Amino acid sequence: MSEEIERQTRAILRGDRLAITRGITKVENEKEGWDELLSRLYRHSGEAYRIGVTGPPGAGKSTITQKLIAYYREHNKNVGVIAVDPTSPFTGGAILGDRVRMQSESMNEGVFIRSMATRGNLGGLNTKAQDVADLLDAAGFGIIIMETVGVGQSELDVADAADTTVVVLVPESGDSIQAMKSGLMEIADLFVMNKSDRDGADQAVSALKTILTMRITHANDQWHPDVIRTVGTTGKGIDILAQRIDHHHHFMTEHGLFQKRQTHREEQRVRELAEELLSKSFWTEERSTLLKELAPKISARDISPQEAALHLTTHEVGAIE
Amino acid sequence: MSEEIERQTRAILRGDRLAITRGITKVENEKEGWDELLSRLYRHSGEAYRIGVTGPPGAGKSTITQKLIAYYREHNKNVGVIAVDPTSPFTGGAILGDRVRMQSESMNEGVFIRSMATRGNLGGLNTKAQDVADLLDAAGFGIIIMETVGVGQSELDVADAADTTVVVLVPESGDSIQAMKSGLMEIADLFVMNKSDRDGADQAVSALKTILTMRITHANDQWHPDVIRTVGTTGKGIDILAQRIDHHHHFMTEHGLFQKRQTHREEQRVRELAEELLSKSFWTEERSTLLKELAPKISARDISPQEAALHLTTHEVGAIE
Numbered sequence: 001m002s003e004e005i006e007r008q009t010r011a012i013l014r015g016d017r018l019a020i021t022r023g024i025t026k027v028e029n030e031k032e033g034w035d036e037l038l039s040r041l042y043r044h045s046g047e048a049y050r051i052g053v054t055g056p057p058g059a060g061k062s063t064i065t066q067k068l069i070a071y072y073r074e075h076n077k078n079v080g081v082i083a084v085d086p087t088s089p090f091t092g093g094a095i096l097g098d099r100v101r102m103q104s105e106s107m108n109e110g111v112f113i114r115s116m117a118t119r120g121n122l123g124g125l126n127t128k129a130q131d132v133a134d135l136l137d138a139a140g141f142g143i144i145i146m147e148t149v150g151v152g153q154s155e156l157d158v159a160d161a162a163d164t165t166v167v168v169l170v171p172e173s174g175d176s177i178q179a180m181k182s183g184l185m186e187i188a189d190l191f192v193m194n195k196s197d198r199d200g201a202d203q204a205v206s207a208l209k210t211i212l213t214m215r216i217t218h219a220n221d222q223w224h225p226d227v228i229r230t231v232g233t234t235g236k237g238i239d240i241l242a243q244r245i246d247h248h249h250h251f252m253t254e255h256g257l258f259q260k261r262q263t264h265r266e267e268q269r270v271r272e273l274a275e276e277l278l279s280k281s282f283w284t285e286e287r288s289t290l291l292k293e294l295a296p297k298i299s300a301r302d303i304s305p306q307e308a309a310l311h312l313t314t315h316e317v318g319a320i321e
Numbered sequence: 322m323s324e325e326i327e328r329q330t331r332a333i334l335r336g337d338r339l340a341i342t343r344g345i346t347k348v349e350n351e352k353e354g355w356d357e358l359l360s361r362l363y364r365h366s367g368e369a370y371r372i373g374v375t376g377p378p379g380a381g382k383s384t385i386t387q388k389l390i391a392y393y394r395e396h397n398k399n400v401g402v403i404a405v406d407p408t409s410p411f412t413g414g415a416i417l418g419d420r421v422r423m424q425s426e427s428m429n430e431g432v433f434i435r436s437m438a439t440r441g442n443l444g445g446l447n448t449k450a451q452d453v454a455d456l457l458d459a460a461g462f463g464i465i466i467m468e469t470v471g472v473g474q475s476e477l478d479v480a481d482a483a484d485t486t487v488v489v490l491v492p493e494s495g496d497s498i499q500a501m502k503s504g505l506m507e508i509a510d511l512f513v514m515n516k517s518d519r520d521g522a523d524q525a526v527s528a529l530k531t532i533l534t535m536r537i538t539h540a541n542d543q544w545h546p547d548v549i550r551t552v553g554t555t556g557k558g559i560d561i562l563a564q565r566i567d568h569h570h571h572f573m574t575e576h577g578l579f580q581k582r583q584t585h586r587e588e589q590r591v592r593e594l595a596e597e598l599l600s601k602s603f604w605t606e607e608r609s610t611l612l613k614e615l616a617p618k619i620s621a622r623d624i625s626p627q628e629a630a631l632h633l634t635t636h637e638v639g640a641i642e
Contacts, residue, residue, distance in 0.1 A: 035627040042625035057377060130626075259620065266626055267616040271604075273630035274612075278603055279596050281634075291595075295588040299580065304363035305451075305587055306356040309594035313602075 005033045009040040012139050017112065020139050024114055027131045038131055041138035048080070048137035051245060052162030053147040055184065059168040060194040063232030065147045069111055070235070071242045072143045078110040080136030082129055084148040112141060127272045130161045130265070160187065161265060163258065164248045166241070168192045171204035185211070188225050189248050192241060196229035205229060221255045223248065287312060326354050330361040333460050338433065341460050345435055348452045359452055362459035369401070369458035372566060373483030374468040375508075380489040381515040384553030386468045390432055391556070392563045393464045399431040401457030403450055405469040433462060448593045451482045451586070481508065482586060484579065485569045487562070489513045492525035506532070509546050510569050513562060517550035526550060542576045544569065608633060 008026075011019030023041075026034045051068070053061050065081060072079045116129060133144050146162055167188040191212075193205050208227050228244055230237035252258040294308045303311075329347075332340030344362075347355045372389070374382050386402060393400045437450060454465050467483055488509040512533075514526050529548050549565055551558035573579040615629045624632075 035631075039625035039627045042627075043622050046622050262620045263616045266619040266629075267612060269626045270612060270615060270619065270629045270633065273626055274633045275596070275600050275603070277630055277634045278599055282596070282599055283592075291588060291591060294591060295584045298587040298591065299583045301364050301367050304360035305590045305594055306360045306363075308587075308591045309598055310356075312591065312595045313598045 002036070005036050005040065008037060012041060012135065013044055015140050020112060020135065021114075023135055024132050027135060028116065028128060038134060041135055045134045045137035047140075048133070048142055048144045049245075049249060050133055050137075050144045050146065050161065050163045052165040052187075053145060053168060054165065054187070055168035055192075056170075059170045060232040061147050061168050064166075064168055064192060064194060064230065064238070064241075065145055067230075067232060067235045067238040068145060068242060071238050073108060073110055076110075077142045078140055079112075080133070080139070080141035080144045081111070081113040082132050082136075082144065082146045083113065083115045084129060084146065112136060112139075127269055127276075130269055133161065160268070163252070163261065164189045164245050166190045166192055166245070168194050169204070169208070170195045171198050171201040189223060190225055190241070190244055191227040192237075193227055193229050194232050196237070197231050201229065221257075223251055223257070323357070326357050326361065329358060333362060333456065334365055336461050341433060341456065342435075344456055345453050348456060349437065349449060359455060362456055366455045366458035368461075369454070369463055369465045370566075370570060371454055371458075371465045371467065371482065371484045373486040373508075374466060374489060375486065376489035376513075377491075380491050381553040382468050382489050385487070385489055385513060385515060385551065385559070385562075386466055388551075388553060388556045388559040389466060389563060392559050394429060394431055397431075398463045399461055400433075401454070401460070401462035401465045402432070402434040403453050403457075403465065403467045404434065404436045405450060405467065433457060433460075448590055448597075451590055454482065481589070484573070484582065485510045485566050487511045487513055487566070489515050490525070490529070491516045492519050492522040510544060511546055511562070511565055512548040513551050513558075514548055515551050515553050517558070518552050522550065542578075544572055544578070603634075 008019055008023060012023050023037060025031075027038060053065050053068075055061055062083075065083075069079050069081065114132060116132065129146055133146065136144050165187050167184045167190070169191060171193060191208060193201060193208065195201070196205070205227050212225060212227070226244065228237055228241045230241060232238075249258070252261065290312060291308075294303070294311070297303050298305055298308055329340055329344060333344050344358060346352075348359060374386050374389075376382055383404075386404075390400050390402065435453060437453065450467055454467065457465050486508050488511070490512060492514060512529060514522060514529065516522070517526070526548050533546060533548070547565065549558055549562045551562060553559075570579070573582065611633060612629075615624070615632070618624050619626055619629055
């Protein structure tokens, strides 16, 4: 086993695309040896810069991501993309039109694109996206873009996994307000006002800036998010966005925030991983069976969910009458 | 303690609003006795019907919820509303305009509205929303509406907690497509095409219906979601929506699906509760300290997150050198 893992590790480190694809599948599905593989690769990671791209549906995140890929390729950087897509069992692949379009970029040697599902996955999405990012990092992709669909909790978590989080909005009325509601304001390092050739773009940008100034200003060693205007379809503003991402990177490094963010991220990840291990060893067949026996009793209001949980965690399974 | 809990239980059971408010706060923050309180109340719950209202931001979920409240009040039902709102620490209360508007309804004796945050909460949001629903159920609210903001994973989980899940969409182009992407298609028992007086409503409804027929049809004992046209602002279509919710309820009961859904729900909940208890007893001060010591070593690539997690879960803390 270890020999096979060693072979796979070496193949991924030299950038073998098939090995990368298989490695990601192994990690995603937690196939035997996945953790050993990641542990080995991890030592060779840490060089990549991780960019999170998030925002409400329809804001043009895929387009922005595509243009960023093109930008970084022009600057001779290899780009790995993790597209976090909710699984839709019955819609299947047909709906992934923009994802397919994006694949044309991936024909390019220096680009690797992978979709990840938000449902039915083992482990937390956050943890899994980071695992895949580590793998791509070790495989030599200098830029890793994590693009998320929607603005739910799991998407916010993925954004936490990035070094720079870009929130993409559009000038439609109420969008900034919705962004605040969704908690996007707290995670944004940079805002992109996309489709900024549309009517209302000026007002939307000023509204957003006003909201940002309402934020309690801290000392000079705090980063202040700014707003970048783009037109995703033409690529307008993408170079400025990339420069601002770079600027954010330098700012964080200078002020010791980069290290701090990474350490915090790893702490959170180990916490999740440990809880996952804990949960796995807890849910033995006996305990799962007991849970199945308890569920109808709960529906019938014979015992409460709280009592059932306490019962499961405090009693030896053998000791239950 | 038990005496105080008993007093609080009785006050909630007779519908005392202050006791309900305090009870929910206790449950949300897991203050001492919260689980005992819920266990006691649980025996008196099971009468309420739980409706989930979800959909993309801006679709008009709050308006639909308000009109449903009015409908059920006219039909002499008490309505409890759990509005799942992402917390936004810096925007504070100012942004909750529609929530405040909604409060005018809650002046009404038969209505109780409570907001829940999606961030910074103890326990899973899903579990907590169910806890609050149980409490309101025991307090005599015959209809419980769980309204969620956004379409992320946690929102989908909340929808799983409902007996009937209503997905609210608007006729804007691509919205149905986005809904599919977000996994809303799989959880919808009923679709509402809101703002259906707008241009493009007819096409949007047909597009959605076409998508729905693409779904593999099962036997006659399977529910087929349909599309209800509403205009939230005028209340048009709300009575039909309420009737369809009722129809779904009867259909599920007839075909034994209702009991099945509830049992599945309780099983999931106990699973989460048990894992929460497990996690709490695991993260002793010693283990938390160890984690903090490990994090910088991980950032420095001395050890991998997987190794750190394994170390935490398999070693006695005292035994670590």
